Amino acid sequence: MLNLERLRTLDALARHGSVSGAAEGLHVTTSAVSQQMAKLEREVGQQLLAKNGRGVRLTDAGRLLAEHAARILSQVELAQSALEAQRGQVVGELRLAAFPTAVRGLFPAVFRALREQHPALGVRSRELEPELAVDAVIRGDVDLAVVLDWYNKPLPVPEGLARAAILDDPVEVALHEDHPLVGRDEIDLRELAQEPWVAWPEGEFCHEWLLYTLRANGIEPHIAHRAGEHHTQLALVAAGLGVCIAPRLGRDPMPAGVRTVPVRHRVHRSVYAVWRSDADRRPSIRAAVEALRAAGEREGVLRAAGGA
Structure with a gap:
């Protein structure tokens, strides 16, 4: 039977294009990535990686399995979302990213509200510029990102992501x-x-x-x-x-x-949240969006009162 974590490693390799990129995205060492891939090759009985200069590339079998791995991981995400939705509790860990002024202007109030309202939810965050944050959501490195559009220059958001407006x-x-x-x-x-x-x-x-x-x-x-x-x-x-x-x-x-x-x-500029559509039913995602919107509304009230 195929091991899910090894499929996750293969998926990361396909998305990042290198062992070092996959290791960074998975927050593991390059040797850990190589070991997982060696075990996966033994499981399937086929070569999945081939040398390409100083790096590696996926073989035909590697690309085929990587396509299936992406679909399998998406289905796992859907299953996790469905289970969380069925349980109806905001628990587990939620990873967020945002551009610097959103981290400064929104995250302290959002995280305080989440801690008070959902003490069983653990939250981790990082600063990322909008385009990098979108990529991190797609890769699965973060669960939700706060990004922005300028009024005359929209940020490209690929298919497969859901979004919610936070504030202008x-x-x-x-x-x-x-x-x-x-x-x-x-x-x-x-x-x-x-x-x-x-x-x-x-x-x-x-x-x-x-x-x-x-x-x-x-x-x-x-x-x-x-x-x-x-x-x-x-x-x-x-x-x-x-x-x-x-x-x-x-x-x-x-x-x-x-x-x-x-x-x-x-x-x-329009500030909004994005997350993977297959995680849409996760109570933790919905709780974070609700807290972000509440913080955005408070920002609007402060501005209307002259507290820019």
Whole structure:
């Protein structure tokens, strides 16, 4: 009989394309992956891996079994979801991921609520940029991810994932307090055409959105500084080294010397949760989505009251 954990290892190899990638995704050593694959080859009586330069590739038999493994693991997920739903209890372990400002702005309240309402549920979390978080959900490395869309640039979400809206996050521009545009009711992005920008690292989804949006407004931006952590971006603005986009979620406390002004035509990003459709009936997933929505609603109330 085929061993489920060895099929999980084969599935990880097929998805990651390497022994090291599979080991990282499964949180085991590369030797553990190699040992599991050697045992699986003995079980099926066929070669599943072949050398490919310094790495390995799946043989025809390996690819065939990997396709079945993916379906088997999906059915196992469905069975687990059905059993949890039938029991109706929020128990076990739930793994979540989110982009940094969502971790900062949502997760503390969400995890506190889950601990109070469902003490038998264990929660683990990690920071991941949206595209990486979606991939982690697909691979099964996390159960649920909080990701984002920009109003004019949606994040691709593959089939097989369910999603739920959490909140819309208004976007402002952060300026040094001595900037001549401070005090305005709103700013047109074209007024910042000559400004040095503080942006996200090149290649990240938010960085690509910023370039796309500024160029759509006829601006070829001068990116003076790049920083992944948003409070680092704000610290650079506080030093008078440029301007940056400042979403409200997870932004406080603002550093001294920085002021924000809304962007004309209401720029915003939509924050939502994604998870595998075959886990849709898991009470722990539903409890987490409910807690995220409640935290998102509280964020909206704070904003309406002026507590950005």
